[in-house]
Amino acid sequence: MKTLIARLAFTAFLMATAAHADDAVERGRYLVTAGDCASCHTARNGKPMAGGRVVPTPFGAIPSPNLTADHATGLGDWSADDFYQALHAGKAHDGTSLYPAFPFTSYTRVTRADSDAMFAYLKSLPVVRNPNTPDTLRWPYRMRSLMATWRLMYFDEGEYQPDPKQSAQWNRGAYLVQGLGHCNECHASRNSFGAMVSDPFLAGGVIPVQNWYAPDLSMGREGGLAGWSEADVVALLKTGRSSKGTALGPMAEVVLKSTQHLTDADLAAIAVYLKALPDRAPRQQRGNAVDAETVAQAGQKVYAQHCADCHGADGRGKGDAYPPLDGNVTVRDPIGINTIRAVLSGGFAPATASNPRPYSMPPFSQTLSDDDAAAVVTYIRHAWSNRASSVSPNDVRAYRTVPGGL
Template sequence: MKRKSLFALSAVVVVAAAALVPVLWSGSDYLHNGTAVAATPADQAALIKKGEYLARAGDCIACHTVRGGKEFSGGLPMATPFGTLFTPNITPDDQYGIGKWSQDDFYRAMHTGRSKDGSLLYPAFPFTSYTKVSRADSDAIYAYLRSVPPVSVPSRPHELKFPFNNRNLLIGWRTLFFREGEYKPDPTKSVEWNRGAYLIEGLGHCGMCHTSINAMGGPVNSAAFAGGLIPLQNWYAPSLTSNKEAGLGDWDIKDISDLLKNGVSQRGAVFGPMAEVVHNSLQYMSDEDVHAMSTYLKTIPQKSEAPEHLQLETSEQFGGELLKQGQKIYADNCAKCHSENGLGMPPSFPPLANNQSIQMPSAVNPIRMVLNGGYPPSTGGNPKPYGMPPFAQALSNQEVAAVVTYIRQSWGNHGTAVSPQQVSDLRSAPLD
């Protein structure tokens, strides 16, 4: 569920969020210079508060704020296979931000993927998901962004390779991969389920990471939510449709909710891009919304698996050697926290035994964790998370491959052996 979306043809204008909450507008509301203004100061304050919550739900700050920079002033470089784009300033600055945008302009960007001047937006701004957001929620986010301090910082020009710097090519992309339309509730499902679907499929835009993309930067819709490698980030977003990976069909609702809200649960912990999502966004969502999202995620049906990425295979003999070597490395470096039997001490130290994320076909994530270490996010429910130390300096490529092979094949786990070449390829991968 990573919000940075460092793939497809990267981001352009505004980011928003979603929530099916009572509309705060009435017939007495009006527009002032294209800006939504509620009937009373109290109504306007409530509208802005609602918009702030929705902006948190959509993780707007992750893409539109450079670390250490002014909030929502943009400038974040987003590397893609097609070049580098830079996120725009979405503060209410008249010259460089969205100060001259009307609420209609804002909604058009979210709903149709077109900027104020009508130009097409690049699809790493996830308008393909945001089109599902209701007009009322779009207006609330707009009101909130209009309330933040303006920042006079110009947006940096994108650095796209030819021919991807030609926006006219987006016409063909949109024909293939974009269907405009707000979310329509499923009358056969509960209100809670529909709420969760609205959040996950709309401004949550979870499918942008958990669905593979093709050579054109478009989603493989036949394998929606079936997992995929996030290009250039070198993290694997696991399948939400298969219990062989992160499919949640056999998880308790509480475990799913804990993972989303706190970053840790009895079933495991989040690291990498998902840790940022929890830290910036999900921990601030209401318990009711997190429960609704968990309810929906638990019911995502089994679908086609994600296209398999090339993964170097080891011979059976070499795999056996790695397994034996990894057993000793595990005992010396890992058992203290994760226990000799692999059950760990959850939620502080997640279990490795019977852990789908350890034994998925893709070994990218466990290799990255052993190499680089990391922390689950610091959240209200888990303010002092325990971290995983990095072993990149202490272990060779073969030693990392050995210990990852051991944890993928022990305690009833059924993962395949890991090649030292896979470790070598990921050792130099970017950490963000």
């Protein structure tokens, strides 16, 4: 009888252990999704998390590594301690410094418990052997020894510490935005050494090499999301669209692979945190002086011919299909790059579970000359309540010839 009881107890222990392991793997899957790891570590048409997607930087290209448990090319020889060290300290399992193309400057905020769950999920994936290709970093940036100085100047190591003065919801949003979501990696300007300018936090900036402007995320006065509600933020992150605008460019991929899969509670927490960001000082718009009469005659004519049917003569858009341009954060970015890119290359929202067949905007690069594109972009940025700077034909010409997109 004692033997039977012991066996039953041991069986129950094994079942509980397996259930706990399953829970950890499922939790890790959610956290890896929240961290948008697939966007870098899954190549186009490649196996999940097997690496190989090239991450472009101003200093050269860095292929993403394999995160499956292959011993030769992936995490097979890594321990949970090694994985935490990578996230928390920006060091590989052999102690070498990782390049900040891997956003350890944000992932350092991730807790050890979340790191362990993420590692458990990655270890559960089908093993894929995918040899790592060398980076193409230029000299001297390929010298890892220089990372010691970079880290000393620009890296603040440490897990997220909750602010006791704030609510649990605010702290959850802060943890997701500052850590797993690594939002500042795009929504910040960078200095000549590739380090983020974090004061003020999430103040917007051009995404290097991809050539899209990630807007200021403050919802306060003069912020990039001024006039947005928390519901607008949740809608954009969940569906790829809101009453204020649509996710385009790199943000469309973030919504597609990451934020649409977050719980409503986490999306609401993100919105609460962004809502609490401080007001911004008025930002100096960069651009060129424009003759109002010329814009009225040229830009408005182009708009009426190619844009008004969808976006409306009043710039208010049409229902859920076509986003408004009046007050649109994409239209009002400080340098006009996003509007130029949308006019030239079109606008393609992500197909999400809540919006499986989104409307898309056709490209006009073959239809509009540089002069006409500059005129219509300038018109849109000046029309209605918009008070953004003008763009020139030279600006349009420059973005016809630079890389970008997904």
